[in-house]
Amino acid sequence: MPDAPGLELIRGEIEQDHPGAVLDTGFDRGQPALVVDPAQILAVLTWLRDAPGQGYRFLSSLHAADYLPAEPRFAVHYELINRDRVERLRVKALLRDPSAAGPVAAEGVSGRVLGFSPGEEGGRPRASVGRETGRRARPDTPSPPPPADGAEELPEIDSCVELFPTAEFQEREAYDFFGIVFRGHPDLTRILLPDDYVGWPLRRDFPVGGEPVTFTYNERAYG
Amino acid sequence: MAEHQNTNSSHAGGAAGGVPHSAGRGAPEHIGEGAATGPAAGAVDPAAGSVDTELMTINIGPHHPATHGVLRLVVDLEGELVRDLKPVIGYVHTGIEKSCESQAYWKVIPFVERMDYVSYFFQMEAFCGAVERLVELEIPPRARYLRTIFLELNRIHSHLVWLGTTALDLGAISMLWYCFRERDKILDLFEMAAGQRMHTRYFQVGGVIEDIPRGFEAKLREFIAEMPVRVGQYEDLLDRNEVFLSRTKGVGVVPRERLLELGVTGPLLRAAGEPWDLRKAFDYLAYPEMDFKIPVGTVGDGYDRYRVRVAEMVESVRIVEQALDGLPEGPFIADDRKYVLPPRSELSTSMESLIHHFKLVTEGYRVEAGEVYYSIESPRGELGCFVLADGSAKPARVHFRDPSFVNLQAFRDMAVGTYVADMIANLGMLDPILGGVDR
Numbered sequence: 048m049p050d051a052p053g054l055e056l057i058r059g060e061i062e063q064d065h066p067g068a069v070l071d072t073g074f075d076r077g078q079p080a081l082v083v084d085p086a087q088i089l090a091v092l093t094w095l096r097d098a099p100g101q102g103y104r105f106l107s108s109l110h111a112a113d114y115l116p117a118e119p120r121f122a123v124h125y126e127l128i129n130r131d132r133v134e135r136l137r138v139k140a141l142l143r144d145p146s147a148a149g150p151v152a153a154e155g156v157s158g159r160v161l162g163f164s165p166g167e168e169g170g171r172p173r174a175s176v177g178r179e180t181g182r183r184a185r186p187d188t189p190s191p192p193p194p195a196d197g198a199e200e201l202p203e204i205d206s207c208v209e210l211f212p213t214a215e216f217q218e219r220e221a222y223d224f225f226g227i228v229f230r231g232h233p234d235l236t237r238i239l240l241p242d243d244y245v246g247w248p249l250r251r252d253f254p255v256g257g258e259p260v261t262f263t264y265n266e267r268a269y270g
Numbered sequence: 271m272a273e274h275q276n277t278n279s280s281h282a283g284g285a286a287g288g289v290p291h292s293a294g295r296g297a298p299e300h301i302g303e304g305a306a307t308g309p310a311a312g313a314v315d316p317a318a319g320s321v322d323t324e325l326m327t328i329n330i331g332p333h334h335p336a337t338h339g340v341l342r343l344v345v346d347l348e349g350e351l352v353r354d355l356k357p358v359i360g361y362v363h364t365g366i367e368k369s370c371e372s373q374a375y376w377k378v379i380p381f382v383e384r385m386d387y388v389s390y391f392f393q394m395e396a397f398c399g400a401v402e403r404l405v406e407l408e409i410p411p412r413a414r415y416l417r418t419i420f421l422e423l424n425r426i427h428s429h430l431v432w433l434g435t436t437a438l439d440l441g442a443i444s445m446l447w448y449c450f451r452e453r454d455k456i457l458d459l460f461e462m463a464a465g466q467r468m469h470t471r472y473f474q475v476g477g478v479i480e481d482i483p484r485g486f487e488a489k490l491r492e493f494i495a496e497m498p499v500r501v502g503q504y505e506d507l508l509d510r511n512e513v514f515l516s517r518t519k520g521v522g523v524v525p526r527e528r529l530l531e532l533g534v535t536g537p538l539l540r541a542a543g544e545p546w547d548l549r550k551a552f553d554y555l556a557y558p559e560m561d562f563k564i565p566v567g568t569v570g571d572g573y574d575r576y577r578v579r580v581a582e583m584v585e586s587v588r589i590v591e592q593a594l595d596g597l598p599e600g601p602f603i604a605d606d607r608k609y610v611l612p613p614r615s616e617l618s619t620s621m622e623s624l625i626h627h628f629k630l631v632t633e634g635y636r637v638e639a640g641e642v643y644y645s646i647e648s649p650r651g652e653l654g655c656f657v658l659a660d661g662s663a664k665p666a667r668v669h670f671r672d673p674s675f676v677n678l679q680a681f682r683d684m685a686v687g688t689y690v691a692d693m694i695a696n697l698g699m700l701d702p703i704l705g706g707v708d709r
Binding site: 075076077078104105106107108110112113114124126130133135137211212213214215216217220224237238239240241248249251253255 | 406675
């Protein structure tokens with residue numbers, strides 16, 4: 048692991064090529080982290096991967112997190128490994144929630160919790176109905192881009208699939224659970240949840256139990 | 271969606287017409303539909319082109335014995351050749367990561383065990399290790415060694431399940447019985463120590479839940495003496511088996527660079543000649559004190575993957591033996607009453623212990639805000655656990671970087687251009703556990 052001064056050195060070098068790219072550095076529980084401007088995430092990842100003397104060429108994990116009361120609320124974490132020096136480095140890109148209305152975020156949040164409560168959505172098919180009835184969209188047909196969920200605005204960041212092909216599934220997972228849109232991803236569809244699922248279930252304001260359990264015998268729609 | 275509602279309303283209309291819910295009414299409709307579409311489909315197919323050039327999209331799974339779980343493969347076939355392939359996953363998604371967010375830290379452990387249900391000790395270690403790093407809790411040496419023993423036993427167990435089922439896919443049915451015979455002995459050991467054969471919940475934040483019982487060591491030594499002989503027998507059965515060789519040699523080779531790009535770790539990567547093993551790369555548990563080798567392959571075909579895993583079993587036995595020989599005396603769990611339950615015997619004599627016990631069991635312990643990513647080498651590769659703490663007694667986010675999930679991306683590279691039968695062999699060699707893929 049780069050130590051705290053090592054992290055500052057990396058930051059300094061990145062700043063030479065990409066001024067303003069690194070917003071902050073963190074050293075939490077012995078784990079170094081760079082907080083990066085999401086607009087320049089690809090530049091930083093490319094630099095870390097290709098710059099001589101760096102070589103963080105292995106992306107071991109990409110995942111998202113929701114720091115709800117905080118703003119910017121979402122984060123995409125890139126756990127990089129330099130396999131020559133056997134070092135880990137975390138790169139974090141913090142993303143604002145575009146649908147939150149600034150200072151009154153708390154109000155909007157509680158409103159959303161209600162929005163996901165069972166029975167609120169009228170005639171809409173509840174999540175997970177699709178799988179039981181086999182209506183899951185065929186994956187070989189071009190599936191629709193992010194579900195047109197009214198005017199919901201989603202946080203966006205550039206996809207790093209070009210740099211690290213391993214990110215393909217993991218970015219789809221982050222999109223599936225948090226509704227983070229990865230610009231330039233070759234096939235940004237839901238991966239673990241059914242294609243017709245509504246909502247972003249791993250967000251902190253999506254309640255456990257916000258989704259009724261659907262059994263096929265409740266459906267009465269076999270024909 | 272609209273179609274769906276229509277069928278619903280037509281059903282409702284029929285019911286309103288006076289005929290109650292009866293099977294007789296639905297049946298003729300079905301037959302009529304079948305008769306209408308049957309000849310049409312038959313008429314279209316021959317006109318599509320000659321048999322040689324026709325691309326056919328076939329759905330394999332989600333319920334299929336060869337997919338090792340609930341995996342669905344949408345395959346484009348040209349005759350028997352796989353031209354394109356897409357894995358569709360999510361059929362056993364149970365929302366474990368979300369469920370973890372509403373549990374106290376110590377209650378999360380049984381949840382995460384059920385992700386990759388073949389290597390449950392590894393999930394426990396990943397989560398407990400991450401929480402220990404969050405609260406900066408050092409675990410005592412005996413716990414480190416005990417955890418190492420159980421992890422390596424679990425690795426043997428996982429590879430045995432893999433070997434039995436994959437050899438079964440390739441036509442060697444006897445391997446399944448032999449492998450499961452040895453697997454049962456490992457499960458006996460788990461049961462002896464933890465009371466459960468699977469999903470043991472043996473690891474705790476701070477150490478392990480109970481010391482190994484009397485008689486465990488003798489039984490483990492018996493196993494250590496027996497296992498290398500058994501592995502030798504497996505090799506005798508498979509190594510020169512003509513069918514097995516022709517099904518695995520040269521099958522599913524993916525270049526090492528491509529595997530690294532795809533983030534593949536574990537035996538798949540090592541079979542391609544890359545000696546990357548987190549047990550050696552990063553210090554955790556008692557691995558730095560152990561003397562063991564990392565088997566690597568040369569070609570990266572199915573046969574190398576088999577060789578690497580079998581050799582890993584022998585190395586794991588060596589680690590277990592060394593850990594058992596060097597098992598230090600002392601406490602098996604850390605003595606920090608803020609995070610660790612007090613010994614049962616103290617509850618009737620010490621008020622302090624009773625309070626701590628009550629507090630830990632009801633609310634759990636609070637963890638200062640922060641985040642940790644901790645990864646270990648599971649039988650399938652890098653198993654990472656990301657825990658985000660927000661200062662409360664429940665984690666704000668638990669994420670598992672499951673090796674099966676990431677490795678599955680390499681399946682397309684392995685299988686495209688081969689025969690369907692090789693695709694099944696490749697899937698076996700990939701060794702995905704769908705519970706871990708879908709979480």
